[in-house]
Amino acid sequence: MPTAYLCVPAYPILPERRGQAHQAAQRLAAAAGCTLVESPLLDRAFPGQGAWLPAEDRLADLREAAGHDLMIAARGGYGCLHLLDDLPRLPPVVGFSDLTILHAARWAAGERGGVYGMMPAAAYGPRAMATACALLAGQYAEYGNSASKREILGAVSPVRGDPVSAEVLGEASPSSPGEDRVESPTQAELARQNPAELARQNPAELALGAPRQTQPSPAQSSPAQGEQGLASPRFDVSGVRVLRLGRAAGPAFPACLRVLAGLCGTKFQPDLSGCVLCLEDIDEKPYQIDRDLEQLHRAGVFRGIVGLVFGGFPLAVPPGIPAQSGPTHADIAQRWADRLGVPSVFGLHFGHDCDPLALPVGGWIELTAEASGHWRITVTGQAAAVTTLRVPEAPSIKESSR
DSSP: OOEEEEEOSSSOOOGGGHHHHHHHHHHHHHHTTOEEEEOGGGGSOOOOTTOOOOHHHHHHHHHHHTTSSEEEESOOSSOGGGGSTTOOOOOOEEOOGGGHHHHHHHHHTTOBOEEEOOOTTSOOOHHHHHHHHHHHTTOOEEEESSSSOOOBOOOBOTTTSSBOOHHHHTOOOTTOTTTTGGGSOOHHHHHHHOHHHHHTSOHHHHHHTOOOOOOOOGGGOSOOBOTTSOBOOOOOOOOOEEEEOEEEEEEEEEEEHHHHHTTTTSTTOOOOTTOEEEEEOSSOOHHHHHHHHHHHHHTTTTTTOOEEEEEOOOOOOOTTOOOOOSOOHHHHHHHHHHHHTSOEEEEEOBSSSSSOBOEESSOEEEEEEOTTSOEEEEEOSOOOOSSOBOOOOSOOOBOOOO
16 A cells, blocks of 8 residues: 655754644545554654754655655745755655745656655644645545635545545534644744734634634535535635736745745756746745745746746744735735736635645646736645656646737
8 A cells, every 4th residue: 555754954942833744744645545653753852943853864764755656745944955965856845834845856857756745743734734635536526716616626536446435625624623623733833923814713712722614604504515425625715816917827836935045056956837826935034035036047947837826925924023015915915916927816725824725846737817806826746656747738828918
């Protein structure tokens, strides 16, 4: 049976998150049709906040991961840069933030596959688990506001050939409301990750760590059924802004902006021609976002991209700091969308979000941005599997307004 390896390529996990990491990784592995194998580094003595384990130990861990069919990063943070010189050929990777480095290194080496989504030892919510599992299972996925719902349609797993259950997808069970509490972000974690999102939530509920699934409207009270009769999870994808109109299709490359910009000038900087580039980050001021986008542009990274998807760039502003009068993150994104002339949206909840949507690495996606403000991202290509994926040769579509 295929195996998924839960490992520690960056920051080690917090001791109190060990049980959560095991449970969450089990669900991710099951969605991919894999048996979970765990790294011994998960139980290594915690070196302290902001520290990382020795590079030689983490590199040995990656060599072990190379013998498995899927690699699940327990946590991001920092440290993957240390591993590039002797990097083995890795299987598809699940993770975001610092894991951008490993996604990029695989891409530069001609490998495709993986999921830019939740990590088992980090805070996450039900949407993060549901979308990551769905992509690992090879399901069709659609995010947007063009219709009254966003749904992940039931499909057959390319690994096992059987329908993926709602339990694997991570839907909350009405009979056991506390089941996912250990996995959901606490109020403090949400404040650190996305203050704007926290302000829209119920503080009393978040303090308990209860799941934050959006309640359906009366018109949506019955869950949609996928092709195999699977109840599809629905989540509110609000706050996304259309920057530039048009349609674009191609392999997706999601990345943490600061981390990707740090690879400029190295052999690990991927060629993203023909791709829909998805960029996000956290705690970066607008001028820092602009600086990193300039860096990528002058390094030729934007050459040939067909679409842009920006995250919301949540920023935690310490008390007492005066309001800034310069451009906002959205203003910076708008300028770059116009400068590059490709269909673009801003504010997608992925990566450093309190409950991030998952995106495929190399999976085929279609981006639609309409004058009405409606937008849609459809994942039509397999996101991850036990075999390495290659870039699809289907032509990209670009209908950008001028």
